[in-house]
Amino acid sequence: MATLKVEIVTPEAPLWVGEATELVARSTEGWFTVLPEHMDMVGDVVPSVVRVGTTEGEIAVAVHGGFFQVGPGESEGETLATVLAGIAEKVDEIDVARAQAAKVAAEADIAAEARNEQETAASMLARAALERAELRLSARS
C-alpha cells in the first residue's frame, strides 16, 4: 500500500515525524502538495505554514525557511517527505504575546537602523526577526 511518512526536523531535534496523508508547503515557485507516491523532488521552503494532513487531523507547523526532499522511504511503497528547517515550531505552541513583543522590538530596531544608509548586520537581523514574528502572528490568526 502506498503510504507517506513525513519528517519535519530542526537542527536541535525532529519536530514531528509520523504517517500522513498529505503534506502542503510552499517553495519559491509556489504552493505544492505531496501525496503518497509523489515523484522524487528537492527544493526549498519559504517562510510559511506547512500543513501535514493525518488521519487524526491536521498539524500546522510554522517553518521559518528551509528545504525539503521527497524520496522513497524505508519500506516498499512508502514515500518519505523530509522538511529541514533552521527554525520551526508547531502553530498551536506559538506564544502570541511573545511574538507580538518581538514584532514591536524588531520594528523599533529597524527604525533605529534606518538612518544608516548602508545595510548593517543589525538591520538584517532585525528584519529577519520581524519576518519571524509576522509569520508567527499570521499563523495564529
Next chain:
Amino acid sequence: MAGGQERILRRRIRSVQSTRKITKAMELIAASQISRSQARIVANRPYRNGMRRIIVEAAKGDPAAAAKLLVTPEHVESAIVLVLTGDRGLSGAYNSSALRAGERLVRKLESEGTSARLYSVGKKAGAFYRFRGIELVEGFVGMSDRPTFEDARRIAAAVAAPFVAGEAQQVLLVSTRFLSAASQGVEVEQLLPLTKPAIVEEETEKVLKGYTEFEPEVAQLLQTLAPKALESEIFSALLEGAASFHVSQQRAMAAATDNADELGQNLSRIMNRARQDSITTEIMEIVGGAEALRSGK
C-alpha cells in the same frame, strides 16, 4: 622529631583528599553531561543527514552547477582554518590534540604555498594562539559546553564571508569527532567548497532509480542551500566536540581520582609507619628509663 613528620603527612593526606573530592565531583558532572550531549548528537542526526542527502541529490541533478560549489580549485591561494577546542581545561588531551592537529595542518598548507587564516572556537585555542603570538582572525568563546544552532550560524557567517568574497578558496575544520562513547578522534574536514558527504553513499544507491524534480532549479537552490549546509556541518561538529570534551574530561578526572586514592593510601601507610615508629621509640625510651632507674636503686 617523629611527631613533626606525622603532622606534615597528615596535612598532605588531607590536601590530597580534598583534591580528590573536587576531581570526583568533576568526574560525576562530566559523566552526567555526556549522556545529555550524546542525546543532542542523536537528535541532530536527522537534520544533518537530510541536509547531506539534499546536497548529494542536487549534485546529481545538475553536476555542472554543483561543480562550482563542490570542487576544490587546483591551487589554493589562501585557506581558512577553523580549530575547535573547549573553553575549559582539565580534560586530558582533548584541547591539545586538536591544537596540535591544527598546527600540523597549517604547516602542511604553508609547505604547499597556501597561506592559512586562523579562526578558533574555545578559550583554550584563543589562549594558545595568543601565547604563541600567532595571528587569529576571530576566536569564538563561551559556546563549547552547550552549543546552540545560533552559535553555529555566527561561526558559519564569519568563515563563509572571506570565501564568498573570493579572499579564500577553501575552509577547513579541525575538530574532535565523536565516533562513539569509547572513541573520539581529531579530524580535518573541508567545509567549503562543500564536500560530497561519504556517509550517505550507500543510502543513495536506492535513490538513483529515477528523475528528481527541483524547485527551484539546482543552481538557484544551491545558492541558498550552501550556507545552510555549512551551518549544519558546523553545528554537528560543535555538538560532537562538546560530547568529546565531556568524555575526555570524565576520563581525565576519573584517572585523577584514582591517582588521589593511591596517593592517599601510600601517604597514610607512611604516616602509620611513622606513628608506629614514634610509639616504638617512646616505649623503648620508657622501658630503657625504667631499667636505668631500677638498676640505679
